[in-house]
Amino acid sequence: MKQNSSRPIRIVILGAGFAGVYAYLRLHELLHENAEKQITLISERDLFMFTPLIHEVATGTLLPSSITQSIRSLPPCCMHRFIEARVLRIDADAKKIFIHHINPEAPAPGIHIKEISEEEALFDYCIVALGSGVNFFNVPGAKEHALTLNTLEDARRVKNRVIESFEQAQITKSEAEKQRLLRFVIVGGGPTGVELAGELADFIHSELKKAFPLLHPYAEIRLYEARERFMCSADEWFGERAFQILSAKKHVLVFCAAPLSEVSSEGIRAGEEFIPAGTIIWTAGVQARNIDIVSKKRIPKDIKSRRIKVNEYLQISSYPHVFAAGDYAWIEAKEGGQPYPMRAQFAVREGEISAENITRLMNKKPLKEFFWRDRGLLVSIGKGTALAEIFGIQFSGAFAWIIYRAAYLLKIVGPRAKFRMALEWALNTFLPRDISKL
Numbered sequence: 532m533k534q535n536s537s538r539p540i541r542i543v544i545l546g547a548g549f550a551g552v553y554a555y556l557r558l559h560e561l562l563h564e565n566a567e568k569q570i571t572l573i574s575e576r577d578l579f580m581f582t583p584l585i586h587e588v589a590t591g592t593l594l595p596s597s598i599t600q601s602i603r604s605l606p607p608c609c610m611h612r613f614i615e616a617r618v619l620r621i622d623a624d625a626k627k628i629f630i631h632h633i634n635p636e637a638p639a640p641g642i643h644i645k646e647i648s649e650e651e652a653l654f655d656y657c658i659v660a661l662g663s664g665v666n667f668f669n670v671p672g673a674k675e676h677a678l679t680l681n682t683l684e685d686a687r688r689v690k691n692r693v694i695e696s697f698e699q700a701q702i703t704k705s706e707a708e709k710q711r712l713l714r715f716v717i718v719g720g721g722p723t724g725v726e727l728a729g730e731l732a733d734f735i736h737s738e739l740k741k742a743f744p745l746l747h748p749y750a751e752i753r754l755y756e757a758r759e760r761f762m763c764s765a766d767e768w769f770g771e772r773a774f775q776i777l778s779a780k781k782h783v784l785v786f787c788a789a790p791l792s793e794v795s796s797e798g799i800r801a802g803e804e805f806i807p808a809g810t811i812i813w814t815a816g817v818q819a820r821n822i823d824i825v826s827k828k829r830i831p832k833d834i835k836s837r838r839i840k841v842n843e844y845l846q847i848s849s850y851p852h853v854f855a856a857g858d859y860a861w862i863e864a865k866e867g868g869q870p871y872p873m874r875a876q877f878a879v880r881e882g883e884i885s886a887e888n889i890t891r892l893m894n895k896k897p898l899k900e901f902f903w904r905d906r907g908l909l910v911s912i913g914k915g916t917a918l919a920e921i922f923g924i925q926f927s928g929a930f931a932w933i934i935y936r937a938a939y940l941l942k943i944v945g946p947r948a949k950f951r952m953a954l955e956w957a958l959n960t961f962l963p964r965d966i967s968k969l
């Protein structure tokens with residue numbers, strides 16, 4: 532594994548999400564004994580966040596610290612540097628990453644966040660795993676007026692807004708305004724929207740009902756999906772079961788084939804109808820992060836999702852030393868020509884395979900093709916109910932919910948995080964959710 536010059540081989544991973552963290556862990560496994568490697572991980576926050584459980588933070592079941600872990604708690608032996616900074620630009624020809632450090636300390640009120648510096652990081656091999664952000668599909672007003680649920684800050688905002696809505700409704704005299712404030716609209720009937728609707732319904736009808744008994748009858752959750760059914764990316768059964776379970780919950784209204792045409796501070800417009808609503812939460816779509824890649828050669832992108840197209844080895848074909856993985860990468864699945872979905876299990880495996888292929892390039896060995904067969908899907912719908920498909924077997928109810936929790940407990944990285952989550956879930960089985968603002 533020698534190279535011509537005496538300097539180490541620089542591997543830079545961009546993004547510390549599922550793909551980036553698992554790429555690092557695989558490199559750590561494969562290159563632990565190799566003294567010539569230099570692995571750098573760059574991400575905007577010292578945080579690995581377990582996004583599939585973010586709706587449980589937004590609804591008081593879990594605390595933010597239960598789904599996060601410091602990147603510095605990963606095995607440090609192979610980490611040359613972890614840089615907490617924002618990636619601004621990648622120069623694929625010069626093999627350079629331009630990054631921007633931000634003062635990590637929360638500024639005192641009135642003090643402007645001070646930019647510390649910009650830096651360049653050089654690489655021999657790079658894995659771009661910068662994930663995705665929200666896609667508002669150009670719906671007027673959505674970006675300005677809807678809350679999102681992608682980051683920990685988003686989860687905090689959603690939880691605080693729900694509680695504040697009840698607080699405001701308590702002091703308003705107008706019946707119509709009470710109704711508006713306590714109408715929560717969730718846009719997007721994918722797994723995230725369905726999970727949030729289920730948890731929010733339980734949160735409102737248990738802990739918040741006790742805290743605000745007179746307001747409870749006003750509360751209403753509306754879930755809107757633009758397509759014909761919920762969870763279109765999964766088997767039809769998921770959409771149908773989710774529809775049945777959610778419709779049966781008190782004060783939950785579900786709408787399919789109902790695209791929104793406008794979002795405002797006062798409510799939403801679905802078709803011709805205007806529905807007053809105090810809170811609109813957008814879970815309708817994702818799009819790869821928009822990072823500037825400077826290159827003399829063409830780098831293909833999928834226009835709709837903005838994902839970078841990579842070959843079967845996860846390389847950008849025109850720049851074989853640059854790999855992309857996770858939500859950021861568009862990889863054509865062998866079966867059917869569709870891209871692999873933007874889901875955690877795919878991101879994990881893509882991270883691992885790109886790491887493995889870097890070591891194969893270093894060793895001048897043939898590269899490994901990426902292939903992954905969906906292991907299944909687990910979607911919770913409130914406390915005690917979930918939908919599950921595992922190796923083709925579909926089932927729902929309490930058993931699916933136990934499997935859902937057990938699977939996530941196994942998947943979360945690190946013993947401390949596992950223990951904390953297990954403890955909180957155990958407490959939540961017998962005690963009410965946390966209704967404090969975050």
Ligand SMILES: Cc1cc2nc3c(=O)[nH]c(=O)nc-3n(C[C@H](O)[C@H](O)[C@H](O)COP(=O)(O)OP(=O)(O)OC[C@H]3O[C@@H](n4cnc5c(N)ncnc54)[C@H](O)[C@@H]3O)c2cc1C
Pocket residue numbers: 545546547548549550551573574575576578582583584585586616617618619660661662663680681722723820822856857858859873874875876878909
């Ligand atoms: C609310 C929600 C619920 C979900 N639920 C599920 C689920 O139940 N099951 C499932 O399989 N999938 C689920 N997903 C999808 C899953 O989380 C993603 O597919 C997965 O996180 C993709 O991993 P990734 O590594 O590509 O990106 P991420 O995990 O998003 O990681 C990207 C990393 O890059 C960092 N980053 C981004 N831009 C920059 C920049 N410019 N500079 C520096 N760092 C940057 C980010 O901070 C982050 O650390 C959910 C997603 C969301 C948002």
